[in-house]
Amino acid sequence: MTIARSPVLVDCEDVAWFRDQPEAARGAAAALGRRIGLDEQRTAQLVLAVAELAGNLTKHAVDGSLLLRVLRPHAESGAEAAFGVEVIAVDSGPGMADIPAALRDGMSTSGTLGIGLGAVQRLADSYDIHSRPGTGTIQLARFWPRPAPPAARGEPAVAGVTRPISGEQTCGDAWAVRTDSGSLPTVRGRAPSAGPRGDGTPPHGPSAEGRPSWSALTNPLSQQSRSTVPRAAGARPEAPGRPGPDDARTVSTGRTTPVRAASPGGGEGLLVMSCDGLGHGPQAALAAQAAVQAFRTATGRTPEKVMEEVHRALRGTRGAAVAIARLEPDGRLLFCGIGNITAALVTTANRTTLMSHPGIVGHQMRQLCTYEAQLPAAGVLVMHSDGLSERWSAADLAGLLHHPPAVLATGLLRQAGTRRDDASVVIARSPR
Incomplete structure (x- = not known):
């Protein structure tokens, strides 16, 4: 079975998180819209939406945060690059019992006109909301820009979120995704953010390769060395080919089998990477950046071969924990993981943990092993760094599985994320 067309994928760069800073969020949105080329009217609409979302977090939410980031869809050869802005608002309560009512004009619980959420929905090219009383809301x-690019009419098959450790603006976690059909790599993904300018607004400038220059978009802070203690990147000390104690207690949706000579299937597959640079801060971000670049340009077609290229690229850096998966159009999934990246196949009822092996990519690895599994049509692949606890279950995500991958990733970050380390989550759906 082959796919008729390529899945929708976009480059994604986290620009800034805002907590209890509605004015700063509005100012950053205005500057960001202008710098990526939105016209005056579209920028004003973006600012209005950010003002409504940030204001609601301040007035109603518990532990609310707002994320601004730049999007760029993969452009056809010769097509002009198009940039967009994605806004994610997340909180931990109190949640909404009746979402349709909350979206109706005139609905208010605080004495205002109550047109905020309905206005955001109308102004945005795409809008999604998940809310549960007692848990919180994600929007x-x-x-x-106008006219909108083709990617605006579809939902990306892969998306993720990253968040730096408390007190840092630079994140040492990263994720990336690209398609593969046996030709030269088609690059899509997310490079680790170097943090916003002092006013939270990045300048704009494409790279020589035609992709957005994230260092230019975010105007990196100086890469001064900071005192950081690299943490161990090894996974649980398990023997190759044998499940560890955590794997034994997971409920499996299918067999996860090591394969000696994994081969790509027919059609266009998706390669997805999750990376956690050792420690945190600028040096961890440099390692993650090197991993993303190597992944983007790798010629290998299987996770194991791509991992070898990433390993060579990370020599001389701190190294990283890395997990790479390949999703085939027929539902097969090939997986290779080194270090403490958690990877799992998740449905509404089950979570199947995929096997990773101890090591530090760029420094020391055991003999690589690729595992094969079947991704259920209604399931997702979840990969996250150890900035999230592993103490989550399929039930925690059951109500989110029909939402966009970015919403699902944000929900898991809210559920299991800690602020004691950089954190990242990437979610991938089957390309079927």
């Missing part, structure tokens, strides 16, 4: 809104 996603995307704003594209």
Whole structure:
């Protein structure tokens, strides 16, 4: 079975998180819209939406945060690059019992006109909301220039979120995704953010390769060395080919089998990477950046071969924990993991943990092993760094599985994320 067309994928760069800073979020949105080329009217609409979302977090939410980031869909050869802005608002309560009512004009619980959420939904090119009383609310809104690019009409098959450790603006976690059909790599993904300018607004400038220059978009802070203690990147001390204690207690949706000579299937597959640079801060981000670049340009077609290229690229850096998966159009999934990246196949009822092996990519690895599994049509692949606890279950994500991958990733970050380390989550759906 082959796919008729390529899945929708976009480059994604986290620009800044805002907590209890509605004015700063509005100012950053205005500057960001102008710098990526949104016209005056579209920028004003973006600012209005950010003002509503940030204001609601301040007035109603518990532990609310707002994320601004730049999107760029993969452009056809010769097509002009198009940039958009994605806004994600997340909180831990109190949640909404009646979402349709909350979206109706005139609905208010605080004495205002109550047109905020309905206005955000109308102004955005795409909008999604998930809310549960007692748990909290997640909202996603995307704003594209006019006319909107084709990617604005579809939902990306892969998305993730990253968040730096408390007190840092530079994140040492990263994720990336690209398609593979046996030709030269088609690059898509997310490079680790170097943090916003002092005013939270990045300048704009494409790279020589035609992709957005994230260092230019975010105007990196100086890469001064900071005192950081690299943490161990090894996974649980398990023998190759044998499940560890955590794997034994997971409920499996299918067999996860080591394969000696994994081969790509027919059609266009998706390669997805999750990376956690050792420690945190600028040096961890440099390692993650090197991993992303190597992944983007790798010629290997299987996770094991791509891992070898990433390993060579990370020599001379701190190294990283890395997990790489390949999703085939027929539902097969090939997986290779080194270090403490958690990877699992998740449905509404089950979570199947995929096997990773101890090591530090760029420094020391055991003999690589690729595992094969079957991704259920209604399931997702979840990969996250150890900035999230592993103490989550399929039930925690059951109500989110039909939402966009970015919303699902944000929900898991809220559920299991800690602020004692950089954190990242990437979610991938089957390309079927």
